[in-house]
Amino acid sequence: NRRVVLNSRPSGAPTRDNFRIEEQPVTEPAQGEVLLRTVYLSLDPYMRGRMNEGPSYAPPVELGEVMVGGTVSRVEASRHPDFQPGDLVLGYSGWQEYEVCDGSGLNKLPAQFPHPSYALGVLGMPGFTAYVGLLDIGAPKGGETLVVAAATGAVGSAVGQIAKLKGCRTVGIAGGEEKCRIAVEEFGFERCLDHHRADLAAQLKEACPKGIDIYYENVGGKVFQAVWPLLNQHARVPVCGLIAHYNQFGPGEGPDRLPLLMGAVLARRIRVQGFIISDHYETRLADFTREMGQWVRDGQVQAREQLIEGLDQAPQGLIDLLAGKNLGKVVVRVSPQ
Ligand code: NDP
Structure with a gap:
């Protein structure tokens, strides 16, 4: 063995x-x-x-x-x-x-x-994470703008596709041109931006002319820095993962932006909620299995x-x-x- x-x-x-x-x-x-x-x-x-x-x-x-x-x-x-x-x-x-x-x-x-x-x-833990975080915390409504990073990954690709099925305009963020092309062509994102580019914040602003209603947080770091000034009133931020920080040691560099950030959360009535998927199996797995299974069989969700x-x-x-x-x-x- x-x-x-x-x-x-x-x-x-x-x-x-x-x-x-x-x-x-x-x-x-x-x-x-x-x-x-x-x-x-x-x-x-x-x-x-x-x-x-x-x-x-x-x-x-x-x-x-x-x-x-x-x-x-x-x-x-x-x-x-x-x-x-x-x-x-x-x-x-x-x-x-x-x-x-x-x-x-x-x-x-x-x-x-x-x-x-x-x-x-797609039909297991990562797909379930996308489903619960987006639907139960993100609460998408038709016409809203959703942003998700790691957009070609297991979770992000499912988030984008489910949000689109719910009528959202989906903007992905991914690392590199090839991933961005795949996000648009395979997963139906309306736009996808490369987070390696120095002008990410300006590009995101241009790609989200009506601001951001749901930011499904997978990564943290500079992606989050680009996103939060664009969050609309009553925006929802399901906090799923912070992969940009997993290899980080200590608190990191830079000025303390927490007061500014919390000021925005307060004034714009933003809802930020973390979740751990293992809490949700009992109540939501059956819905996920039925609904996601159908979407995958119908080709509405690609993996x-x-x-x-x-x-x-x-x-x-x-x-x-x-x-x-x-x-x-x-x-x-x-x-x-
Ligand atoms: P992915 O398949 O998306 O792979 C990880 C991706 O993260 C990489 O391909 C890369 O994509 C991106 N990434 C890595 N470092 C950075 C960085 N510094 N800045 C921006 N992006 C980065 O993984 P999963 O879909 O499995 O997981 C996505 C997230 O969901 C993770 O944060 C994970 O921890 C979280 N998660 C949380 C769960 C929960 O219960 N809360 C359960 C399951 C997952 P790119 O090159 O496109 O940037």
């Missing part, structure tokens, strides 16, 4: 040395257990947070422990009444080829599921994946994801389906 464990904690951007690849024998399942073979492993920005010491909204990965992660796996052997060899299941085996577990937290993928790896992306071959490539995959070198939902193919 090949597995990737946390070797050391990063300070700043993670490096290959922070990970270690180990081999262990595969064990047999005991009564009530199943043996899973990982087919797909999801790589996600939150994994950077789990590499830090100290609690956040979830406990950290300990040194020497297997890196955490959502997986689609094949049941290889089962001594559990609910699972048969050959079943495909969504679980949380982490960065390893095999896992023996007691079946809790496993969900069988329905036979008609379009692509198994979508269970980690783009970047497949990485082999578990050994997972560390570099995460390093690249945090540096914006991915294009679409990053999935590691650990073994053949």
Whole structure:
């Protein structure tokens, strides 16, 4: 059983040395257990947070422990009444080829599921995050302007497409011309702006002549700096992620803009609300599964994946994801389906 464990904690951007690849024998399942073979492993920005010491909204990965992660796996052997060899299941085996577990937290993928790896992306946690953050906190209305960054990523691409289905004018922000072209051509953004350009703030102002009603916050940093002067009265800001800061150490540089920002929140009656998707499964997963499943089947929501071959490539995959070198939902193919 090949597995990737946390070797050391990063300070700043993670490096290959922070990970270690180990081999262990595969064990047999005991009564009530199943043996899973990982087919797909999801790589996600939150994994950077789990590499830090100290609690956040979830406990950290300990040194020497297997890196955490959502997986689609094949049941290889089962001594559990609910699972048969050959079943495909969504679980949380982490960065390893095999896992023996007691079946809790496993969900069988329905036979008609379009692509198994979508269970980690557009029809899984990131798609659900887009759905809940946008609809329940962003509360989009027809004719409003929505802005989202990381617009070709797993969450951002779904946010843009759902907002468009709800009648919003969607403006994406992404890193580089190629990503911006894809945002417009594949995900239907009306405009997409490259955040590497020095004139981002001026471009955004021009692209949002009626201001911004919903800013779905994925990144923070200079994108947020460009956005907040344009937020309209009663704007909504679902705070989903702040990836520009995940590799940052300490409070960062620059003047303290907090008084100005909070002044704008007050005077313009802006609603800023953070959320963690794990809180919403019980109440909203069924709606998401039904509605998003239909949109994907109908072709109204498109998904783009970047497949990485082999578990050994997972560390570099995460390093690249945090540096914006991915294009679409990053999935590691650990073994053949
Ligand atoms: P993506 O597939 O979008 O990949 C991350 C992208 O972030 C990169 O491709 C890059 O896109 C962008 N990025 C990285 N650094 C910067 C930077 N300094 N400035 C601007 N953009 C940057 O990831 P996900 O769709 O999986 O996640 C998007 C966000 O949603 C993350 O912040 C994540 O933490 C958050 N999230 C939150 C959840 C919650 O429960 N609250 C659940 C799931 C995700 P580009 O090159 O286009 O800039």
